[in-house]
Amino acid sequence: MQPGQPAPCRPVAELIGVEKIYGVGESQVRALDGLDLRVNQGDYLAVMGASGSGKSTAMNILGCLDRPSGGSYRLNGVPVETLDDDALADLRNHQLGFVFQQFHLLPQLTALENVMLPMVYAGVPAAERRRRAQEALERVGLGQRLNNKPNQLSGGQQQRVAIARAIINEPALLLADEPTGALDSRTTEEVLAIFDQLHRSGITLVLVTHEDDVAARADQVVHFRDGRITSAR
Numbered sequence: 001m002q003p004g005q006p007a008p009c010r011p012v013a014e015l016i017g018v019e020k021i022y023g024v025g026e027s028q029v030r031a032l033d034g035l036d037l038r039v040n041q042g043d044y045l046a047v048m049g050a051s052g053s054g055k056s057t058a059m060n061i062l063g064c065l066d067r068p069s070g071g072s073y074r075l076n077g078v079p080v081e082t083l084d085d086d087a088l089a090d091l092r093n094h095q096l097g098f099v100f101q102q103f104h105l106l107p108q109l110t111a112l113e114n115v116m117l118p119m120v121y122a123g124v125p126a127a128e129r130r131r132r133a134q135e136a137l138e139r140v141g142l143g144q145r146l147n148n149k150p151n152q153l154s155g156g157q158q159q160r161v162a163i164a165r166a167i168i169n170e171p172a173l174l175l176a177d178e179p180t181g182a183l184d185s186r187t188t189e190e191v192l193a194i195f196d197q198l199h200r201s202g203i204t205l206v207l208v209t210h211e212d213d214v215a216a217r218a219d220q221v222v223h224f225r226d227g228r229i230t231s232a233r
Helices: 055-062 086-096 111-121 124-137 155-167 186-198
Strands: 011-022 029-040 046-050 070-075 096-100 173-175 205-208 220-225 230-233
Touching: 011 055, 011 086, 029 230, 046 055, 055 111, 055 205, 055 220, 070 230, 086 220, 111 124, 111 155, 155 186, 186 205
Parallel strands: 046 205, 046 220, 096 173, 173 205
Antiparallel strands: 011 029, 011 070, 220 230
């Protein structure tokens, strides 16, 4: 690289010719059809498409929740399709963060305990778990709600807890699947502002949405149809 030239973008996630096929024979469904997608460090990418376009299947593969039928997925250079189930689980816990439309918080645990949970699986000492979870909740504006259980929180507050939990292990890639789908417009704006702040701090973010105004917050938008990307900006 010549002096003064910008450093090349490092790929965090690469889908290379990825196929995903469900069923056999005449009932076979090709959910992904030779998909190529690259997410570089620091990207904020929105994924759009109609139901059945393949976007959720792609998200599941990016999140190591499903395996491709063909092609390759590399996460920070690691060929994910070669890993066994234990290695995949470890990769998900240390390299990936998830935010879903439904918050998936454990109702019997407080906000603090829900955020601490991924660190339990990662073997982080108890005192460190508590300190980091409190900092993460303060980061999303819930420093005064540490001991509230999910049924004592609004939908927007529950989603903030889910975001804090998703970033607690400093993931290489944060995946958000319709994260504002269950929220009203004011709360949607608050949650999107948190995503904006996380992106500015350097987090790499991929967000699936049906909503144009949500996708407009991203730096890049790709549209899926029939298991392929049909347009990108």
